Amino acid sequence: DDRWFAPKTAAEGSLRAELNLPKNTWLMGTVGRLDPQKGQRTALKALAQLPEHVHWVFVGDNTVNDQHDERAALRSLANELGVNDRAHFLASRDDVLSVFDALDGFGMTSDSETIGTVTLEALAREVPVIGNDSGGTSELLGTGRGQLVPPRNPKALASAIASLMEENPQSLSARTRAGRDYAAKCRPSQLVPAWEELLASLVESRRKA
Numbered sequence: 299d300d301r302w303f304a305p306k307t308a309a310e311g312s313l314r315a316e317l318n319l320p321k322n323t324w325l326m327g328t329v330g331r332l333d334p335q336k337g338q339r340t341a342l343k344a345l346a347q348l349p350e351h352v353h354w355v356f357v358g359d360n361t362v363n364d365q366h367d368e369r370a371a372l373r374s375l376a377n378e379l380g381v382n383d384r385a386h387f388l389a390s391r392d393d394v395l396s397v398f399d400a401l402d403g404f405g406m407t408s409d410s411e412t413i414g415t416v417t418l419e420a421l422a423r424e425v426p427v428i429g430n431d432s433g434g435t436s437e438l439l440g441t442g443r444g445q446l447v448p449p450r451n452p453k454a455l456a457s458a459i460a461s462l463m464e465e466n467p468q469s470l471s472a473r474t475r476a477g478r479d480y481a482a483k484c485r486p487s488q489l490v491p492a493w494e495e496l497l498a499s500l501v502e503s504r505r506k507a
Contacts, residue, residue, distance in 0.1 A: 303482060325400060329419075333368055345385060346381050398425050402463075426473065
């Protein structure tokens with residue numbers, strides 16, 4: 299909705315203060331339920347290959363009605379990889395807009411998505427997105443709107459993040475603007491008239507048949 303295109307606020311500082319992050323922290327983020335298919339384990343393995351000032355915040359809860367405790371598994375993996383102090387796990391929250399505004403980059407690490415709403419939200423907030431080259435993510439980030447990496451490939455993900463950190467500000471700004479423009483086309487004010495036109499044309503074609 300339109301609030302995703304409103305100017306950024308001071309929310310960036312509030313989340314970083316909540317996480318008690320050093321000033322020079324580069325913050326990656328992922329928003330969504332915690333599940334082995336969502337790729338958070340790949341994110342942690344990529345984080346272990348990145349410099350100490352790179353942190354990753356995971357916002358979400360375990361999959362409902364699933365007996366597996368993925369949060370506990372992720373915490374255990376973070377400890378095993380030595381990134382426990384750089385991996386931050388927050389419960390699902392209503393105000394995720396402020397989360398996006400605090401990020402330097404967003405990771406769509408899910409094995410396969412149709413249309414990832416959180417990817418569109420990141421694009422709307424002009425957050426650089428790195429996503430798996432699979433499912434609908436390939437389309438959402440295509441033609442220069444984001445970076446695509448092979449699924450379940452921590453090395454490729456870490457390399458993409460390192461590249462993002464060194465990217466020319468002008469080219470990065472052009473990409474995030476392109477992503478925002480694409481996300482803007484997904485607002486109800488844009489989609490509803492298009493659907494109404496499509497349905498009307500189908501009804502009319504049915505009458506002529």
